[in-house]
Amino acid sequence: MTLTRTAPPRSVARPDPPKQRAWLYRFDTKRAPYLLIAPFFLFFAVFGLFPIIFNGIVALRNWRLDDPDKDGWAGFANFEKLLTDTDFWNALGNTFGIFLLSTIPQLLLALMIANLLNRKLRGTTFWRIGVLLPYVTPAAASTLLFSVFFARDNGMANWLLSLVGFGQENPLDWRADKWSSWIAIATMVNWKWIGYNALLYLSAMQSIPKDVYEAAAVDGAGPQRQLWQITVPMIQPVVIFTVVLSTIGGLQLFNEPMLFDSNPTSASGGSDGQFQTIAQLIYQVGWKNLNLGYAAAMSWALFLIILIVAGLNALLTNRLGGGRR
Amino acid sequence: MTSTTHAAPRRKRSLAEISRAPSESRGTWKTYLLLTIVLLVSAFPIYWMFVIASSTEEAVSKVPPSVIPGAQLLANLREVFTLQNVYFTASLINSFIVASVVTASVLFFCSLAGFAFAKLRFKGRNALMVVVILTLTVPNQLGVVALYILMGKLGWNGTLLAVIAPGLVTAFGVFYMRQFIMHAVPDELVESARMDGALTLRVYWSIVLPAIRPALAVLGLLTFVATWNDFQWPLITLNGTEFPTSMVALSDLASGNYVIYRRVLAGAFAATVPLLVLLLIGGRQIVRGIMEGALK
Numbered sequence: 001m002t003l004t005r006t007a008p009p010r011s012v013a014r015p016d017p018p019k020q021r022a023w024l025y026r027f028d029t030k031r032a033p034y035l036l037i038a039p040f041f042l043f044f045a046v047f048g049l050f051p052i053i054f055n056g057i058v059a060l061r062n063w064r065l066d067d068p069d070k071d072g073w074a075g076f077a078n079f080e081k082l083l084t085d086t087d088f089w090n091a092l093g094n095t096f097g098i099f100l101l102s103t104i105p106q107l108l109l110a111l112m113i114a115n116l117l118n119r120k121l122r123g124t125t126f127w128r129i130g131v132l133l134p135y136v137t138p139a140a141a142s143t144l145l146f147s148v149f150f151a152r153d154n155g156m157a158n159w160l161l162s163l164v165g166f167g168q169e170n171p172l173d174w175r176a177d178k179w180s181s182w183i184a185i186a187t188m189v190n191w192k193w194i195g196y197n198a199l200l201y202l203s204a205m206q207s208i209p210k211d212v213y214e215a216a217a218v219d220g221a222g223p224q225r226q227l228w229q230i231t232v233p234m235i236q237p238v239v240i241f242t243v244v245l246s247t248i249g250g251l252q253l254f255n256e257p258m259l260f261d262s263n264p265t266s267a268s269g270g271s272d273g274q275f276q277t278i279a280q281l282i283y284q285v286g287w288k289n290l291n292l293g294y295a296a297a298m299s300w301a302l303f304l305i306i307l308i309v310a311g312l313n314a315l316l317t318n319r320l321g322g323g324r325r
Numbered sequence: 326m327t328s329t330t331h332a333a334p335r336r337k338r339s340l341a342e343i344s345r346a347p348s349e350s351r352g353t354w355k356t357y358l359l360l361t362i363v364l365l366v367s368a369f370p371i372y373w374m375f376v377i378a379s380s381t382e383e384a385v386s387k388v389p390p391s392v393i394p395g396a397q398l399l400a401n402l403r404e405v406f407t408l409q410n411v412y413f414t415a416s417l418i419n420s421f422i423v424a425s426v427v428t429a430s431v432l433f434f435c436s437l438a439g440f441a442f443a444k445l446r447f448k449g450r451n452a453l454m455v456v457v458i459l460t461l462t463v464p465n466q467l468g469v470v471a472l473y474i475l476m477g478k479l480g481w482n483g484t485l486l487a488v489i490a491p492g493l494v495t496a497f498g499v500f501y502m503r504q505f506i507m508h509a510v511p512d513e514l515v516e517s518a519r520m521d522g523a524l525t526l527r528v529y530w531s532i533v534l535p536a537i538r539p540a541l542a543v544l545g546l547l548t549f550v551a552t553w554n555d556f557q558w559p560l561i562t563l564n565g566t567e568f569p570t571s572m573v574a575l576s577d578l579a580s581g582n583y584v585i586y587r588r589v590l591a592g593a594f595a596a597t598v599p600l601l602v603l604l605l606i607g608g609r610q611i612v613r614g615i616m617e618g619a620l621k
Contacts, residue, residue: 025522032525033447040438040494041453044460047491051468051475058471116360119352129608130364136600136611137371138554140572141593144579145374148586154386195367196615203616206348213346226347244462252466254557258576265564265580279466279557286470287561296470303467 052303055296063293065286078297088298090273091281092305097178098257098277099250101186102193107242109190110197115227117198118205128202131195139255143188147260150174150184157184175262181275188256193249197242204235240317247310251302254279278302371597378402378591385586401591405578412567413592416574420596423485423559423570424552427492431548432541434494439502440533444515445525454503460496466557473561483566488559492552498544501618505540506533543614546607550600571596 062074082088117127134142149156152173161172174184208231216230232239257275258264267284269276276284278298286295352360372392377385379398384391406414441447442454472491473482481487510533518528556572563569569577578592604611 021522024524028524029519030447033441033445033450036441036445036525036529037438037453039434040457040499043434043490043494044496047472047475047493048460048463048468051471052463054471054475055468058474063474113360113363115347116352116356116363118347119350119356120348121352121356121360125609125612127360127364128612129604131367132604132608132611132615133367133371133601135615136550136604137597138556138572138575138593138600140554140556140575141374141597142370144575144589144593145370145377147579148377148385148590149370149373154388154390156390159389191366191370195363199612199615200618208346210346210349223347231347248462248464252464254466258556259579262584263580264576282469283557283561286473287564292470292474299467299470303464306464306467 055299058293058296059300061293063291063296065290065292074293078294079301081294082297082301087273087276087281088278088301091269091276091278094178094182094257094269094273094275095251095253095277095279097182098185098189098253098275099247101182102189103243103246103250105186106190106194106246107197107239110194110242111201111227111232113194113198114201114205115231117202128199131198133195134192135196137192139188139192140259142192143256143259146184146188146191146256150260175260175270176274178274181260181270185253185256185260185275188260189250189253193246197246200238200242201235204238205231208234236318240314243313243317244310247313248306251306251309252279253277254283258283371601374590374594374597377587378594380587382585382587397587398591401587402595405588405592405595408578408588411574411577412569413571413574413578413595415567416569416571417595417599419485419568420553420571421599423488423492424549426489427552428545428548430489430493431495431498432545435498435544436502436506436533436537436541437529438494438499439506440510440529442499442503443506444510444512444533457496457499461500469558469561472558476562482562483568485563485568487562488555488570491558492548492555495548497618498548501544501614502537502540504617505537509536509540539610539613542607542610543617546603546611547614550603550611553600 059078060074060076062071064070113131117124117131121127152158152171152175155171155174157174158171166172172180174180212230212234213226216226254277257269257277257280258267260275261267261269267276267280267288269280279302282295282298282302285298286292375398376392376394378401380391380395381397384395405411438457442450442457476482476487476490481490514532515528518532523531554572555570556576559570559573560576563573564576575589575592575596579589
């Protein structure tokens with residue numbers, strides 16, 4: 001590395017007594033690094049790590065907000081209750097359904113858009129900033145807009161459907177069924193995250209060495225094959241990264257199903273829980289039913305599920321991409 | 326548009342043309358057309374938010390839907406801002422306070438730690454860095470129940486402190502700063518300053534900070550946007566109080582038996598505008614931050 005900044009920093013050597021100065025200097029060399037990292041680890045330990053561990057203890061106890069006297073160890077009762085709780089399994093199914101409907105199109109479309117952006121373009125920055133509009137828009141705000149879009153009466157989605165001849169006399173109630181509410185919610189999630197993922201892919205694409213393409217062209221690969229046989233395998237680490245990111249985010253989905261509800265603060269995910277996700281159920285159990293112990297157990301279950309699914313997805317993506325390693 | 330290349334048979338692509346990496350080839354009219362569609366789809370919901378926010382209630386339920394802004398924006402906004410029990414005006418201020426404090430704190434503490442990890446030698450450095458990297462993947466949303474109990478013990482539930490405290494530092498911030506400082510600050514510079522007797526904080530202040538301004542801008546923007554948009558935890562701790570953030574206030578606005586869309590979306594639009602302004606000013610940095618994050 002060449003040293004471009006040659007101006008030396010202003011000397012701070014003051015006429016201290018040399019002995020004291022040397023002590024301070026030694027102390028600084030030894031201790032200062034720890035002082036610099038201490039705030040991070042302190043805050044993180046208190047507000048990040050501790051809650052997650054303490055969550056495990058709460059899950060093993062009776063802990064109700066409305067009845068503080070009724071506490072004490074519950075053993076695994078909260079976890080046993082989970083196994084037979086139809087609400088939990090319903091929410092789990094919804095979460096996975098919405099997750100699949102949002103992740104797969106999201107990443108595929110992001111790949112296509114990244115491929116478009118990976119050209120010599122006029123106004124490079126303009127396009128890149130443009131695809132980030134949904135990313136900066138608060139999910140709460142955009143979901144409220146999409147609620148109007150997917151309204152049963154006079155909604156734009158139904159109007160578009162009617163243009164192609166669907167549901168003119170019987171407009172579709174998007175919130176009423178599992179499949180339709182899942183599609184609506186997945187649409188919102190896709191809208192928000194496609195551009196962001198496209199930029200992640202674009203960044204990886206730009207670091208592919210150019211001669212890789214030259215070598216492949218001799219074998220006669222066209223642009224389409226180029227994308228799938230060269231570009232995608234070359235950016236595989238980032239693809240795995242985005243798959244893991246969307247798994248972590250998607251399985252904790254909260255904002256969109258929450259505000260898509262016609263009565264958001266109820267957290268019920270539709271009249272019959274048809275689009276209630278686990279994160280929503282945790283909120284409902286904890287702060288509507290006031291059963292924190294049970295909500296904590298659900299959080300742990302969700303944590304485990306995320307770990308497993310993220311791991312499996314990473315493995316699967318690795319395999320699909322040719323499975324080096 | 327007359328296009329002669331259009332008629333050319335596909336086969337005739339020269340070898341030189343195919344062998345070019347995609348990033349070396351010029352975008353065709355098709356590329357621009359598709360990108361324009363992407364851009365329209367990205368922008369339309371925000372535009373439509375503005376349309377409804379500026380319309381009368383009748384215009385909202387028109388079929389086909391109206392896509393031309395009305396003249397009621399100020400009237401609708403005034404209604405939202407003066408609404409009882411939603412505290413919308415206060416909520417915008419609260420969001421500003423929370424996002425600014427969190428951003429300043431993340432920038433300061435994460436750059437300090439990032440500097441230590443990148444340039445200083447100390448025992449346990451590598452092990453501690455591994456801890457930081459591991460914590461990157463822990464979704465701390467999963468600790469909300471215990472966090473709520475903790476905040477209850479501290480007496481902070483229902484106050485902005487409860488929202489600010491968990492955001493004060495991020496593992497991503499430390500990681501990002503470390504990567505940047507490793508490359509942006511030459512070792513020789515740090516060492517020669519140390520030779521001159523500069524203490525660590527002095528080095529941070531006069532050498533590291535000036536060199537990492539671009540990274541501070543990037544991390545600051547990403548942090549501000551994420552904090553502003555945070556919904557779940559603020560909802561849990563602030564709901565029903567007089568100090569909501571704007572996202573919590575929005576959910577109040579959209580609840581109830583009778584939802585007035587022009588009002589809800591006027592609120593949604595008001596809560597989105599600050600971020601659109603940020604994107605306008607710092608879009609370049611936000612793009613850079615996301616793209617650099619991918620390579621790590």
